[in-house]
Structure formats: structure tokens, C-alpha cells
Amino acid sequence: MRFNHLDLNLLVALDVLLEEQNITRAAERLHMTQSATSGVLGRLRTFFEDDLLVQVGRKMQPTPYALELAKPVREVLITIRSSITTKQVFDPGTSKRHFRLVTSDYLISVLFARVIQHLQKEAPNVTFEMLGPSDNSGELLIRGEVDLMIVPERYIIEGHPSQLLFEEDHVCVVCKDNTKIGDSLSLEQYMQMGHISVGFGRTRHMSIEDWFMSQYGFNRRIEVITNDFNTLPQLVVGTERIATMHKRLAELYATYLPLRILPTPVQVPIMREYMLWHRSMDGDPMHRWIRERISQCIHNIEQNKAA
Structure with missing residues (x-):
């Protein structure tokens, strides 16, 4: 042409x-x-x-x-x-679309693995590629190189559609054998302990470090940095260290690891997870169907959990 x-x-x-x-x-x-x-x-x-x-x-x-x-x-x-x-006949049952998503391992573990199971039943030929968050995730969406991002509210990109999926709390996790910590945790104890945290990208952005700095003006004593959320609870086991992490993921790992879940010594703001997509995909039938199914699946999972 x-x-x-x-x-x-x-x-x-x-x-x-x-x-x-x-x-x-x-x-x-x-x-x-x-x-x-x-x-x-x-x-x-x-x-x-x-x-x-x-x-x-x-x-x-x-x-x-x-x-x-x-x-x-x-x-x-x-x-x-x-x-x-992408203007093909809209039929999820026969569609062979490939969707690239930016989402964290935490979300895959607590929600998205089950979402994928549900989608596979209705759209067996649709495939997915999961990309971890990085310094250029937003640029990938802007350039149309990923179909969806599922990220905290602060990563919403102006000019592109977004939708709130769910809210998440943070908790503290220690090893069950840690006798230095009781059923509650003071801020002084929290700041004296060695911490395990997650760092992403070249800048090693910490998951909640920025918030602590802005609120209290000091750093946690970070002794171990990992690059994914799933290793946080595993690295706590057998140590006197502490991890501050998503409540859903902590509850998942506490079912088969020797962990204790404690409230945070200060109230950490609720985290809101959003689904974002490029504005050019807003009216695409298959893309819209995937978004609706993701939202519905997460709603059903949350409803069953509350029941």
C-alpha cells in the first residue's frame, strides 16, 4: 500500500x-x-x-x-x-489471538493462574505471554507492544483506559519459630529487624520503601533483596528477618510454610490493582471480551473467598 x-x-x-x-x-x-x-x-x-x-x-x-x-x-x-x-470474526471459541500481559508473579500466584484456567475453557486456542514489571513496562503499553498491564494505581498511564480490579492489604510475615516476636509488632521492633524486600528494574525500586521514607523519614534495614514476590516468604523461613507483603500471597504461603502473619505496626495504604490497555484496543471485540472475563473471574474468586 x-x-x-x-x-x-x-x-x-x-x-x-x-x-x-x-x-x-x-x-x-x-x-x-x-x-x-x-x-x-x-x-x-x-x-x-x-x-x-x-x-x-x-x-x-x-x-x-x-x-x-x-x-x-x-x-x-x-x-x-x-x-x-484484528477485525476478524468475533468467536472466542475459535480465536487464536495471542495476548501479552504485564503482571507480577504475585498476581499470577494469587489470582491470574485461576483466571487463565477459566479462560481456557471458553477460549481454548487463545494464548498468553506474561511479562514481569520492568522500567519500560509503560513504554511497552504506549507502543502497543503489550495488550494489558495489571499494576498498582500509581502506574496508571494518562490517556489510556483503566479499570479497578481489586484492593489489597499488606501484612508482616515472620518465621513461626521466631521467638523474639509475639502476636503483635511495635514500630520500634519493626525498624530494628532485618528486612527482606523486592526490588524491580535497574533502579531496584522497592515495593513499599518509598512510602516509608515519605511518611517516617527513615529506611528499613534491608538485608536481603529479591526480584520477585514469591521468594519473600521463602526467604523468611529459618531466619529472624521480616517481610512486608501482600496479604493474599502471605495467606497462600502460610498454608504450607512455617510462617506467622502479623498486622503491620503502622497502617499501610490499601493498594489498588488496575487493568490498563492502549486506547486503540478499547473497542476491539476480542480484547473487550478478555477484559470482561478477567474482571468477572476475579470478582467470582473474591466472592467465593468471602463466602
Whole structure:
């Protein structure tokens, strides 16, 4: 397809080139040779009358005009995908859609594993790919490279739809054999103990560390950092350390690990988990069906738990 003498297929290549800023990596993603990819870049330079990418040392850097093009090119490609390539007959029973979701291991353990079981019965050919949270998760959603994010409220992205799924409390977890701690926990005890915490991404963002700092002006004494929520309770066992974690996950692990669950010494704000998606997917029938099923499954799980 051509528009104003531009082969629209070249926009796919331009999007990849601007993201990778490297001919070799772009060629691999485009399934082209390096020479063919260089030729595509040449055609793009001719059309836009701009170098787009220039060699600076061993790296390629986008020109100011290329940076201006990056967002509208990505928006065009997302619109084409949502309005043309995904407009198939809506039939969950036969659909072979592949959905990429950003969600934490905590959510998979306490809720999403059962959600996937329910969805498999109604849409047996639909597949899923779970991606852990990272520094660029929001960018993946904005670029249309993931279908859904299920994340705490603070990660909501302005301009894209979202829906509250459920609320979660935090609790403290210690080993059942820890005799230094009774049935309650003072703030002084809490601050004196060694802590196990979760850190995500290159910045090692802590799950509740920022909140403690802003409220009380001091750090917990963190002795162990892990990169997923499921290892928190496991690392408490056999130690005198403490972990502050999601209540649902703590209750799950307390059924088969020697753990005690205690209230937090101070009230930690309720965490609200939201489902987010790119605005271009809002009206897509299959995408909407998946969102509705996820919401309904979580509601049913919560209802059965309360019963």
C-alpha cells in the first residue's frame, strides 16, 4: 500500500529502526539482511529528505526530525493493527489471538493462574505471554507492544483506559519459630529487624520503601533483596528477618510454610490493582471480551473467598 508515494510497509521498518538505532538489530527483527535494511533506510531518507539516523562513533542517533516522527509513526501502526488486522470474526471459541500481559508473579500466584484456567475453557486456542514489571513496562503499553498491564494505581498511564480490579492489604510475615516476636509488632521492633524486600528494574525500586521514607523519614534495614514476590516468604523461613507483603500471597504461603502473619505496626495504604490497555484496543471485540472475563473471574474468586 502506498500513500503520497510512500510505501506504508516502510513505516514498519522506520519504527523498528528508530527503536533499535542499530542496523544489525533492526535487520534481525525485520527478518532482513543488513544490506537490505540499509537500503530501506536509504529509501526513507530520500522520502523524508532527512538523514533520520546518523552514525556517531559506534552508535546511530536519531535526528531531531526523526524524534518528531517516532510517535506519529507508532500511532499509525497501532491504529492499522487495531482497526484492520484484528477485525476478524468475533468467536472466542475459535480465536487464536495471542495476548501479552504485564503482571507480577504475585498476581499470577494469587489470582491470574485461576483466571487463565477459566479462560481456557471458553477460549481454548487463545494464548498468553506474561511479562514481569520492568522500567519500560509503560513504554511497552504506549507502543502497543503489550495488550494489558495489571499494576498498582500509581502506574496508571494518562490517556489510556483503566479499570479497578481489586484492593489489597499488606501484612508482616515472620518465621513461626521466631521467638523474639509475639502476636503483635511495635514500630520500634519493626525498624530494628532485618528486612527482606523486592526490588524491580535497574533502579531496584522497592515495593513499599518509598512510602516509608515519605511518611517516617527513615529506611528499613534491608538485608536481603529479591526480584520477585514469591521468594519473600521463602526467604523468611529459618531466619529472624521480616517481610512486608501482600496479604493474599502471605495467606497462600502460610498454608504450607512455617510462617506467622502479623498486622503491620503502622497502617499501610490499601493498594489498588488496575487493568490498563492502549486506547486503540478499547473497542476491539476480542480484547473487550478478555477484559470482561478477567474482571468477572476475579470478582467470582473474591466472592467465593468471602463466602
